[in-house]
Amino acid sequence: MTTRKLFQEDVYKKECTCTIIDVLGTGTPEDPFLLVLDETVFFPEGGGQPCDLGTIENIPLIDVFEKEGVVYHCLQSFQIGVTTDTILHTKDWKTGDKVHCRLDWERRFEHMQRHCGEHILSGIFFRECGGVNRGFHMGSDYMTIDIDVQGITREDAQRIELLANEAIWADLPVSVRYFEDRQEAEKLPLRKALVIDEDISIVCVGDESNPADCVACCGTHPGTSGQVGLLKILKLENYKGMTRVYFKAGREAFEDYRNKHDILTELNLKYSSDDNDLTDKIRTQDEKNKEARQELYLMKNILKNKAVADILNAYEASMAVTESEGISVTEPMLLIREYSYFHADDLIAITKTLTEVNKKDTRLFVLISTRDNTVILASSSGSLDCGKIVKDNAKVWRGKGGGSAGSARALFPSRDDLECFVTFIKQAYC
Ligand SMILES: [Zn+2]
Incomplete structure (x- = not known):
């Protein structure tokens, strides 16, 4: 025995x-x-439209599907309460019992709007x-439809989008x-050839002589096109x-x-x-x-x-140990400088220039x-392995990093x- 589908008789029955x-x-x-009922307000999934949800005896449905004309209503035992007070409610469903079904109407109506919008477009x-x-x-x-025409232009799509909205505003039956x-x-002006031989339902938007759409469909549809409200590609x-075509x-x-208006x-x-002048x-x-970025780039280069x-001047003067403001030079082995305005990458660029200037x-x-809380180590002669110094020691102070023998970084x-x-470093390499 197949299920009587009340949504086919009155799509607004809730x-x-x-x-x-x-x-x-x-x-x-x-x-x-899985409950089988003599009749139902719940639409099972079909024609690209998701199934309805709602409640049976106030217990939420988790799925509704159809097999060979029979609609199955899928429910679980459910739990209320939390932690130790959780109570398992197992509803005692019995054949012959009367049950009250309530549709999640907001979900259904949204599906009807979207589905009918797809018909019209x-x-x-x-x-x-x-x-x-x-x-x-x-x-x-969002929704998509695949139209079997290649290279539909934006202008064509905009024209069709307007026509679709005009069909909505015309509030066609x-x-x-x-x-x-x-x-x-098959006497109707069908958009697609029929693929079924019996129990055929044909949906028509507008007059059959010049419809906005006419096609076989098993979904649920509003009574007039105006209820779609709005369509946007x-x-x-x-x-x-x-x-x-992506649309809503x-x-x-x-x-x-x-x-989008809020944005x-x-x-x-x-x-x-x-x-009007936002894009300008x-x-x-x-x-x-x-x-500003170009100016910043130039200024940074000057600073670098x-x-x-x-540093090179300090080198010249470093045969004798010198200390001047902001500079700590302990020649010949170690040169330390600290900057508040350079990023680690800027310092890498500086050390690259320094090590290329004098290979000895x-x-x-x-x-x-x-x-950046970062230290850059660099050496031109290769007498010290910077990567190894970082790898062996930075981790002692939770530092991360690494590099090559010539250059390495440690982030703290x-x-x-x-x-x-x-x-x-000062103590080890001074
Ligand atoms: Zn349909």
């Missing part, structure tokens, strides 16, 4: 009291209860460019007609010789508009602009940023060159970035750790 015909399963997650693509929808995906964030066999059904993509319809399109409002506040103001700001010159220089350069979690490591 609850019903019906009789249990059969009970399968034990209610565990592995073997949930597919129907108008077919009418305007002969493209047939070969694949439909209803995701949680959405009719569903049922046919016993295909002969009568998001993007187009080439897909296996077809065009994949109904409540999700409205929510998307609201989110736009925030950007307008940030750039002191309105919707962003472009101007980008140009200013680019100029100055740092190299200072036997000193160990120790350059410190207090900004705190300034104190860094200081300890530098003190160690």
Whole structure:
């Protein structure tokens, strides 16, 4: 005995009291209860539309599916309470009992809006460019249809999007007609050839003489196209010789508009602009940023060159041990300098110049970035292995890093750790 599908008779029916015909399963997650009812308001999954959810006797449904005309309502035993007070409720479902079913209407209506939006968009693509929808995906964030025409342009899509919205605003009737066999059904202006021979339901949006869509479908649809509300194409993509169209319809399109409006409002506040001059103001700001970055680059290079010159001058003067403000030179082996404005990468560039200038220089350069809590070690002569020094010792003060014999870096979690490591270097290589 097949299940009477109340949603086919009245798609707006939100609850019903019906009789249990059969009970399968034990209610565990592995073997949930499957209730068969004499009639149901719950649409099982089909035609790309997800199944309805809701409650039976206030117990939430986890799935609804159909096999050979029988609709199965999937439920688990459920738990309420927390920790030690958790109580397991095992509903005693019995054949012949009357049960009250309540549909999650918000979910269903959203599915109807999205699904009907897909009908209208597919129907108008077919009418305007002969493209047939070969694949439909209803995701949680957006929907896609694959139109079997290659290279649909943005302009074409925008024109079709407007026509689809005009069909929505025209509030066209959405009719569903049922046919016993295909002969009568095939007299309608179908978008796609029929693939079934009996129990055929044909959905038509608008007048059958010039429909916004006309196709076989088993899903649920609103009574008029106006209830779709809004449809928006998001993007187009080439897909296996077809065009994949990403779009939203109904409540999700409205929510998307609201989110995007919020983003736009925030950007307008940030750039002191309105919707009309926002892009100009962003472009101007980008140009200013680019100029500032170039200036920064030049200034940094001047500072780096100055740092190299200072160190080389210090080398000249270092035959005698010298100490001057901000410089600690302990020649000939060790040169330590500390910078608050250079990043570790800047210091690497400085040591690269230094070690290239004088290959015979036997000193160990120790350059410190207090900004990054990083120490850079560099040596040009190869008499010391910088990578090994870091590898063997940085970890003592929670440092991480490494490098080659000529250059290595050690990053520390705190300034104190860094200081300890530098003190160690001073003592070991002075
Ligand atoms: Zn449909």
